[in-house]
Amino acid sequence: MYRIKIIISLFCILNFFYVKAQQKNEKFTLVDTMRGSITPERAWWDVLRYDISFTPDYVDKSIYGSNRISYKVVKLNSAVKMQIDLKAPLVIDSVLQLGKKINYYKSGSVWYVNIRPDIISTIHAVTIFYHGKVHEAARPPWDGGFIFTNDSLGRPWITVACQGAAGASIWYPCKDHQSDEPDNGASITMTVPDTLVAVANGRLVFKKNNRNGTATYKWAVINPINNYCIIPYIGKYTNFSQRYNGENGPLDVNYWVLDYNLNKARQYLPGQVQKMLKAFEHWFGPYPFYQDGYKLVDAPHTGMEHQSAIAYGNYYRFGYRDRDVSNSGWGLKFDFIIVHESAHEWFGNNITSKDLADMWIHESFANYAETLYVDYHFGGEAGNEYNYGSRKGIKNEKVIIPPYGVNAEGSGDMYSKGGNMLHSIRHSLGNDSLFRNILRGLNKKFYHQTVTATQIENFISKKAGFNYKKIFDQYLTTIQIPVFEYYFNRDSSELFYHYTNCVKGFDLPLYLHNTMVSLKLYPSDKWKIFHCKKGQANLISTFGIEKKYYIRPLLMKKQ
Numbered sequence: 001m002y003r004i005k006i007i008i009s010l011f012c013i014l015n016f017f018y019v020k021a022q023q024k025n026e027k028f029t030l031v032d033t034m035r036g037s038i039t040p041e042r043a044w045w046d047v048l049r050y051d052i053s054f055t056p057d058y059v060d061k062s063i064y065g066s067n068r069i070s071y072k073v074v075k076l077n078s079a080v081k082m083q084i085d086l087k088a089p090l091v092i093d094s095v096l097q098l099g100k101k102i103n104y105y106k107s108g109s110v111w112y113v114n115i116r117p118d119i120i121s122t123i124h125a126v127t128i129f130y131h132g133k134v135h136e137a138a139r140p141p142w143d144g145g146f147i148f149t150n151d152s153l154g155r156p157w158i159t160v161a162c163q164g165a166a167g168a169s170i171w172y173p174c175k176d177h178q179s180d181e182p183d184n185g186a187s188i189t190m191t192v193p194d195t196l197v198a199v200a201n202g203r204l205v206f207k208k209n210n211r212n213g214t215a216t217y218k219w220a221v222i223n224p225i226n227n228y229c230i231i232p233y234i235g236k237y238t239n240f241s242q243r244y245n246g247e248n249g250p251l252d253v254n255y256w257v258l259d260y261n262l263n264k265a266r267q268y269l270p271g272q273v274q275k276m277l278k279a280f281e282h283w284f285g286p287y288p289f290y291q292d293g294y295k296l297v298d299a300p301h302t303g304m305e306h307q308s309a310i311a312y313g314n315y316y317r318f319g320y321r322d323r324d325v326s327n328s329g330w331g332l333k334f335d336f337i338i339v340h341e342s343a344h345e346w347f348g349n350n351i352t353s354k355d356l357a358d359m360w361i362h363e364s365f366a367n368y369a370e371t372l373y374v375d376y377h378f379g380g381e382a383g384n385e386y387n388y389g390s391r392k393g394i395k396n397e398k399v400i401i402p403p404y405g406v407n408a409e410g411s412g413d414m415y416s417k418g419g420n421m422l423h424s425i426r427h428s429l430g431n432d433s434l435f436r437n438i439l440r441g442l443n444k445k446f447y448h449q450t451v452t453a454t455q456i457e458n459f460i461s462k463k464a465g466f467n468y469k470k471i472f473d474q475y476l477t478t479i480q481i482p483v484f485e486y487y488f489n490r491d492s493s494e495l496f497y498h499y500t501n502c503v504k505g506f507d508l509p510l511y512l513h514n515t516m517v518s519l520k521l522y523p524s525d526k527w528k529i530f531h532c533k534k535g536q537a538n539l540i541s542t543f544g545i546e547k548k549y550y551i552r553p554l555l556m557k558k559q
Contacts, residue, residue, distance in 0.1 A: 028406040031109045034083075035167065035176060036356060036407030041083035042175055044075040044117045050186040050230065052172050055214075058156045058193075061148050063090075064131035067173050070184070071124060073117050082113040082126070085169035085176035090132040092173065097126045111173070128173045135170050137161055140301040141311070144170050149300045151235060151258050156196060158234040159311070161304055164356065164409050168227035178226055179354035179450050185292075186230050187220035197237040199256045201230060201309040202292040221292045221308060224448045226352045229307040233297045238262055242270055244277055244294075247286040251277070254295035261298060261316070268316045269296060272335045276342050279376040280369065284343075285440040288350035288447065296338070303337035305344030305366075312337055328389030330374050330382050343369030351446045351456075357404045358453045360476060364400075364418020371423060387423045388547050390416040396479040401453065420550035421475040427548040428471075429464055430511030430520060438463045470505045475550070482506055484523060484545065487556040492537040495530040499523050499551075510549060512539040 047069065054065025086092060087109070095102040095113050103114040115126060137145035137160075144166020151157045162170050169176040187205065190198040194215040202221035209215050238259045244251040253273060257265040273296065281287060287294060292308040299311035302321065314321060314337035324331030347365035367390070375383030398411035400418060411417075426435045438460055445459060453476070461468045474482060486497035499506050502525060510521040517535040522528070542553040 026402075028403065028408065032406040032408070034108065034110050035085065037405040038177065038179065039083055040077060040080045041112065042177065042180070044073065044077050044080060045071040045082060045175075046074045047071055047175050047180050047182045048123065049182045049184040050172075050174060051189075052187065052230065053189040053191075054172070054232075055191040056146075056148075056158055056234065058148060058158065060133075061136065061146070062131065062133045063146075063171070064129075065172070066127055066129045068125055068127045069174070070182075071126070073120055073122050073124070076117045076120060078116055080116065082115045083175070084111040084113055084128060084173050085109075085167070086111055086128075086130060086173040087135065087167075087170045088132075089135065090130055090171070090173075093129040093131055095126060095128050097124070102126070130173055141304045146171060147300055151260075151300075153236075153260065155236050156193075156234070157236075157258075157300055158232070159299055159301075160231050161301060161311070162231075163228045163304060164359070165407055167407075168230065172230075174227055176227055178352055178356060181224040181226050181352065181450060183224050185220060185222040186225055187218060188230065188232055189216060189218040190232055190234065191216045192234050195236075196234055197256075199233040199237055199297055199309065201225065201307055221289075223289050223292055223307075225307050226349065229305065229349060231304075231306040231309060231311070233299065233309070233311075235298070237298070240266060244274060246277060246290075247281050248290050251287055251290055252293035253277075254293060256295060256297045258298045264316050269338075272338050273342075275334070275377060276339050276373065279373045280343060280346065282376060283369070283372045283436055283439050284346040285443045288345055288443065294342075294345070303341045305341045305348055305362075307345065307349040310338075310341045310345075312341075314338070324389075325393065326370075326386045326389035327392055328385045330378060330386040331370075331389075333378065334373060336370070339370055339373050340366055343373075346443050350443055350448060352450045354450045354452055355404050356407055356409055357402050358451075359409060360400050360414040360418045361451065361453065361456055363414040364422060367415040367419035368422040371419060384423075384547050387420060391420060391550070394420070396481065399479060400476045417475060417550070421471070424508060424549045424551070425460070425464075425468060425471060428466075428509040428511055430513070430518075434464065466509065470503055471508050474503050474506050474508075478503060482508070482551045484510070484549075484551045484553045485556055486540065486553070488537060488540075493532055495521075495532055495537065495540060496527060497521065497523050497530065498527045499525050501552075508549065508551070510545065512544065514539065 049070040051068040054063050056063045092111055095104050134146040137143045137147050140147050141161035144162040147159050149157050160171050162168050167176045168174050188200040191214050192198045198217035200219035202219050205218040205220050207217050236259050237256045239256050241254045244253050255269050289308050296310050296312045299313045302313045304311040318335055319332045320336035343366040348362035353361045371383045371387040374386045393416045394413050400410045400414045402408035402410045429435050457472045480501050482502040483500045507524045519536045545553045
């Protein structure tokens with residue numbers, strides 16, 4: 001047993017230093033800083049609204065358009081200009097304010113407009129005209145950019161995916177930083193061939209037949225929206241709708257599908273969406289965007305969480321394109337894309353991280369939403385099995401939270417490892433009603449807000465009545481899997497236990513129970529003794545602990 005312990009410890013130490021060396025060698029450029037930080041040229045103005053208009057050229061793979069940016073002056077600094085983000089190969093053609101042309105220039109990866117702060121709290125607008133060849137996504141949605149493709153009948157099909165490091169500036173000019181959402185919403189106006197249909201976020205404002213072979217569609221949201229969620233869809237779409245009686249009353253639910261998918265979509269989508277909404281309104285609270293509605297839109301990639309216009313590409317089948325991401329069997333009992341991407345309406349769209357480094361707030365909660373969905377519809381044991389099975393996807397090669405202020409994304413472990421962290425916190429509470437209130441409280445407290453990891457962590461700790469700081473530090477900032485070492489005396493009445501392979505002060509509580517007896521342990525990195533009552537020692541099983549907590553239990557010989 002001691003030999004096993006030494007081998008495990010040696011492996012963890014070597015792996016820890018290997019990852020630290022990788023992170024130390026990771027270098028960031030000026031481009032990273034300009035995109036990922038709040039520069040002086042960004043700090044003085046607050047985005048109020050985006051009104052985007054554009055026309056795509058399917059043959060030439062190019063676009064031309066404009067973005068009217070309404071903004072509020074929040075800080076005076078006469079020495080700065082306005083930073084606008086727009087990635088090559090797109091270029092700015094002109095900038096207008098109050099009908100007058102404004103000078104601008106490009107420096108490196110950003111554009112500077114010669115607009116200086118006015119009086120505090122004054123509201124202004126600037127319109128930026130742009131055009132050019134687009135950056136096409138090589139592997140959407142993981143790689144950002146435009147998607148010019150064809151449906152199965154060979155007709156044009158166009159959309160965009162731009163979450164993460166790629167950013168919204170890959171297709172329209174904006175302040176490309178997650179901390180500044182347009183407070184008063186956004187609109188997209190698209191002029192397309194009149195044989196196609198254009199769809200976007202929110203509600204349809206108007207459709208106009210231009211009588212020249214084109215039609216113009218305008219869609220708009222009135223709620224705040226993060227930059228990468230503002231997305232056009234252009235194809236041979238048709239629509240059907242329903243009403244869902246949710247916590248805040250009737251919710252408009254729409255489905256925009258390619259015409260040849262209409263019959264199977266009618267039979268399949270409503271039932272799956274209603275089951276999702278029922279589970280998530282239970283756990284998270286009311287759907288956050290009742291005013292803009294909820295809709296699914298057929299997409300040529302797997303799917304993305306575009307606010308009020310979720311991209312769907314899961315073939316109208318259960319699993320994740322027929323695969324169970326949990327390897328438990330439960331993942332083939334629901335449509336993964338509908339569940340995971342819709343969960344982002346609460347975590348990612350309602351609550352948005354200010355810095356890309358805190359994207360775990362989006363992905364860890366959305367990942368755990370899958371477990372909560374399974375728990376709600378199939379029971380707690382099914383949820384445990386789903387969550388435990390998802391650990392096979394954890395790599396522990398990089399930390400989840402990378403450096404701040406440099407447009408850096410953390411490890412993909414922000415999905416299943418982050419979900420397992422939340423599962424561990426939930427079980428450590430031993431009170432599902434409290435855990436549910438915490439989740440609902442997060443969505444109420446930070447309704448339509450951008451947040452930091454500290455805000456989320458502090459809220460959870462305060463509502464739980466326990467400081468989870470060391471638990472967040474452990475799972476988000478290291479790659480070490482904590483080891484719970486324990487042993488019993490001869491008659492099993494005394495339990496000796498502590499944590500190793502963890503940050504100093506790691507103190508995740510363990511709540512264990514069956515129908516007859518329960519106990520709660522408060523392990524730390526110091527040895528502790530617990531005097532077991534009748535039946536409590538039987539609760540201390542390696543698998544019983546491991547299924548609910550992302551730790552490695554290790555039964556040792558008596559010291």
